Structure formats: C-alpha cells, structure tokens
Amino acid sequence: MTYETWLLFLGSTFIISATPGSNMLLAFQFGLNYGFRKTLCTLAGLSLGLFLLLAVSLAFVGWLSQNAPLLFEVMKTAAALYLAWLGIRIWRGAAAEMGSSSIRVVPMPWKLFRTGVAVSLSNPKAILFFAALFPKFLNTSAPLMPQYLVLTLTFFAVETFWQLVYTGGGRALAAWLGQGRRLMWLNRSCGAVFVLLAAGLLWDMFKAV
Template sequence: MTLQTWLLFISSTFFISATPGSNMLLAFQFGLNYGFKKTLYTLLGLSLGLLILLTISLAFVGWLSQSAPVAFEIMKIAASLYLAYLGVNIWRNAASEMSSGDVVKVIPTPLALFRTGVMVSLSNPKAILFFAALFPKFLQPSAPLMPQYVILTLSFFAIETFWQLIYTVSGKALSAWLNVGKRLMWLNRLCGAIFILLAVGLLWDIWVAFQAA
C-alpha cells in the first residue's frame, strides 16, 4: 500500500465516519445524559462491536451474502428490530425521567452502558457491507494483505473513535442549556425517533431488495 493510497483511505473514511449514524447518535445522546466519563464505557462497547463486525466481514460477509442470503436477511431484520426497540425505550424514558418539570437522571451501570454500545454496533449490518466493500478498494493485491488490513483497521478505529469523542463532547456541552424546562426530554425523544427511523430505513431496504429479487 502506497502512502497516497493510505491518505486517500484516511480522507474518505474521515468524512464517512462523521455521518451521524446510530453509533454517533448513541455517543451524542449518552454524552448528553450521562456525561463524558460514563459514556467512555459505551464508546468501548461501540469499538468492540465494530471490531466484531470487522472480523465477521473479513471472514464471512462474502459467503454469507451470496451463499446464505436468507440468514443474512434475518440478521438485518433482527438488527432493525433492536434499533426500533432502543428507539422506543429512549422515547418512553425521556418522558418518565421528567418529574415536576425537573430532570431526574437514572445513570446505568458501566456494564449496562458498555453492553448497549456493543449491541448498537452489532445492530448495524450496513457496517459489515461498509468494511467488506471499502477495505478491498485500498488493498494492493501484489503485496502481503495482512499488514495492509492491520493498517486500514487501526486507521479506521482511530478516525471512528475521534468522531465518537466529538459527538460525546458535543452532547455534554449542550447539557446545561438542555436542562432548562423540557428541552432535554424533547431532544431525547428526537434521538429515539431517529433510531426508529434508522430501523424503518433498514427494513425498507430489505423490502426493496426482496421485491427486486
């Protein structure tokens, strides 16, 4: 892999990772509600989930999408249902955390924060397709592949972690302003609604693919 190829990968991934998907949305929402230090447990979970997806994509995604398409679609449906479940819970908890106009925060345990991060990462099968489709475009077939995969993986995680931290800090920075009246409740409901929309979008993609088959 040449330096030019690596820089092209860095620039492409930097802007792709900045897109507010489910991982970044979770980092923002938890940073807003639980603070920076607590959300670090969630960021560790998000990173572990991405690592699992990367491993799966490198080893199985080609076979799974071509040789076992039904299993692949079931996995996508399960992922969309989890995102919808998470969105509904966030919406409902946003209302239950309001008491006489004040925000009453119930902070989950570090394990719960970590587990939610893992589950949200694993619930995004598009990340598998992202890894499987993007990484090979920057590999040099004539050179040893494993060192190139290691470089791309470490670079990706560095960029992804950077943006997760940015989203977390952004959420924390807004917390003082949002703790006025019902602003926090409505932003949490917006986050929950976006999770639900992500789930609907994923189910729609599955339906379109089914219709086209």
C-alpha cells in the first residue's frame, strides 16, 4: 500500500464516519443525556462492536453475501428490526422522562457498554464499509496482514475521533436543551432517525428483491 493510497483511505473514512449514522447518533444522544464520562462506556461498546464486525466482515460477510444471500438478508433484517426497536424505545422514553422528577437515573456502566455493542453490531453501514471498501485499498501483490493492520488502526482512530466529537457536542448542548421541552423533542428526533435508518435498510432490501 502506497502513502497516496493510505491518504485516500483516510479521506474516505473521515467523510463516511462523519455522517450521522446509528453509532454517531447514539454517541450524541448518550452524551447529551448521561454526560461525557458516562458515555465513554458506550463508546467502548461501539468500538468492540466495530472490531467484531471487522473480524467477521473480512472473514465471512463477503463470502456470505455471495454464497448465502438468504442468510445475509436475514442478518440485515435482524439489524434493521433492532434499530427500529431502539428508536421506539428512545421515543417513548423521552416522553416518560418529561413526566418524571428532575433527578435523572443513569444506567449502569455495563448497560451503557452493552447498548453500544448492540448498536454497533446492528450498523449496516459498518458491515458494507468493511466488506466492500477495505478490499479496494489493498495491494494483493504485497503481504495483506500489515495492510489490514494499517487500515484497521486508521479506521478506529477516525471513528473514535468522530464519536468523541458527537459525544462532546451532545454534552455541550445539554444546558440549552434543558429548557422547556427541547430535550424531549431532540430525544424523540434521535429515536425517529433510528426508525428511519431501519426503514431505509428494509426498503433497500425490498427493492433488491
């Protein structure tokens, strides 16, 4: 892999990771509701999920999409349904929070971590990114393992940067959103976006049939 190829991968990853997909949306919403330090547990879960997706994608997903398309569609459907369920849960939780006392109950760290892992594993963008984009930057005439290592470390560095940005952004808006019903509607917006992401994934699958 040449230096120019790595720069192209870095630029592509920087742009793709910045888009507000399910991982970044979760980082923003949890940073807003639970604070920066607590959300670090969720970011750790997101990173673990991405690592597992990377390992599975490089070894299995590309083969699965070509040789077992039905099972591949079942996996994507399960991911979409989880995102929809999470979005509905966030929407309903936002309304319940408005009617509760001002003391906010923060989930235990392991629950924040578990949610991060689950959302990351259900992220269709990451699955397609790993399976489709990584091979385009590999030089097959050179040893592959060092190239995989460079691409993986680059991706995780960029992804972590944007997760921290989204988390910090949510925390910075907390005071302003604490006025009136702003927080409730932002949380509902986050939940709606999760549902729309799920609907978009299901729609793409439907069109492909």
